[in-house]
Amino acid sequence: DQQVKQNSPSLSVQEGRISILNCDYTNSMFDYFLWYKKYPAEGPTFLISISSIKDKNEDGRFTVFLNKSAKHLSLHIVPSQPGDSAVYFCAATGAGGTSYGKLTFGQGTILTVHP
Amino acid sequence: GAGVSQSPRYKVAKRGQDVALRCDPISGHVSLFWYQQALGQGPEFLTYFQNEAQLDKSGLPSDRFFAERPEGSVSTLKIQRTQQEDSAVYLCASSPIRWAGAGQPQHFGDGTRLSIL
Numbered sequence: 084d085q086q087v088k089q090n091s092p093s094l095s096v097q098e099g100r101i102s103i104l105n106c107d108y109t110n111s112m113f114d115y116f117l118w119y120k121k122y123p124a125e126g127p128t129f130l131i132s133i134s135s136i137k138d139k140n141e142d143g144r145f146t147v148f149l150n151k152s153a154k155h156l157s158l159h160i161v162p163s164q165p166g167d168s169a170v171y172f173c174a175a176t177g178a179g180g181t182s183y184g185k186l187t188f189g190q191g192t193i194l195t196v197h198p
Numbered sequence: 199g200a201g202v203s204q205s206p207r208y209k210v211a212k213r214g215q216d217v218a219l220r221c222d223p224i225s226g227h228v229s230l231f232w233y234q235q236a237l238g239q240g241p242e243f244l245t246y247f248q249n250e251a252q253l254d255k256s257g258l259p260s261d262r263f264f265a266e267r268p269e270g271s272v273s274t275l276k277i278q279r280t281q282q283e284d285s286a287v288y289l290c291a292s293s294p295i296r297w298a299g300a301g302q303p304q305h306f307g308d309g310t311r312l313s314i315l
Contacts, residue, residue, distance in 0.1 A: 087240075117303055126202070126289055126306035127241070172240050183254050184293065185231060186304065188240030 086110045087175050089189035096196050102160040104192050106173030109154065113175035117186065118147060118158050121170045130171075131158070163196045170194075200224060202307035204290050210313045211280050219275045219310045221290030230273050231304060232265055233289040241289050247273060280314045287311050 088107045096102045106116075114135035119127035133140040133147045133156070140147050146159045160167055170193050174186040203222040211217050223230050229248055233241035234257075244263070246254040249270035258265070262280075267273040277284055291304035 089240075119306075124308065126291075126308045129303035129305070132303060174240075183246045183248070184229065184304070185243040185246055185254065185257075186233075186241070187243070188233075190238070190240050 085190075086113075087173055087187050087189040089171075089173055089192050091192050092190070093193040093195070096163045096194065098165055098196055098198050099162045102158075102163045102167065102194055102196065104158040104160075104171050104173075104194065106156045106158075106189055107154060108156075108175050110175070110177075110187070111154070112177040113187070115176050116147070116149060116156050117174045117176075118145075119172045119174060119188075120167075121172060121191070127172055160194075163194075165196045165198050168194055168196050202290055202292055202305055204288075204307035204310050206310060207308065208311050208313075210315065212315050213281060215280055216276065216278045217280055217312065219277075219288050219312070221273045221275070221307060223271065223273070223290070223292030224294075224305055225271075227292035227294050227305075229293045229295065229304075230267060231291045231293075232273070232275050233291065234259075235287040235289055235309070237286075244275070244288075277312075280312075282314050285312055285314045 117132040118130040120130050121127045131145045149156045170191045172191045173189040205220045232244040235241040243257040245265045247267040262278045264276045287309040289309045291306045293302050293304045
């Protein structure tokens with residue numbers, strides 16, 4: 084039962100263009116969403132997050148959009164740079180209760196930005 | 199050296215051997231998580247500590263997996279009688295507060311890549 088899904092295993096983008104990574108979730112108890120970036124042989128690095136009370140959060144070149152009714156979120160990177168090439172994981176958690184903030188991850192999307 | 203540190207980085211063991219994986223969280227971080235990442239997949243939750251208390255071990259695959267954090271800082275994940283399906287990257291993460299939903303993301307170590315022959 085995959086509660087967080089990233090349906091695109093890979094994405095290739097030209098430098099300077101926009102990268103859009105998508106994520107869908109099924110558990111309506113999730114109310115906090117995060118994006119992590121991972122380089123080979125390194126641990127995931129936090130990128131940006133969004134609470135369910137918002138529909139957009141922006142940090143520099145990175146913007147995350149949340150559509151609660153569709154249970155869908157997306158990460159926009161603009162402009163894309165070659166150094167952005169990595170695996171991107173979407174993760175979700177429910178704050179409070181017995182979730183303890185444990186993260187449920189998607190399968191990841193490999194982003195390649197070509198010079 | 200302010201990050202989460204894991205050791206060893208790589209571990210090769212024969213099927214049936216016991217292994218121990220170590221995690222040094224960021225100093226002062228209350229919460230500590232272990233995740234298992236199979237090849238081509240996202241990390242999957244194993245267990246959670248708040249200080250020295252193991253509050254959630256619902257993700258541990260079997261009773262061969264055991265984790266501890268006796269003094270509320272360093273944690274060890276032990277796998278007994280290893281099997282080939284235990285081969286994965288084991289990631290440790292810590293955060294300064296009780297749960298990430300309050301706006302504090304988890305900080306991950308670089309993981310231990312475990313290979314069972």
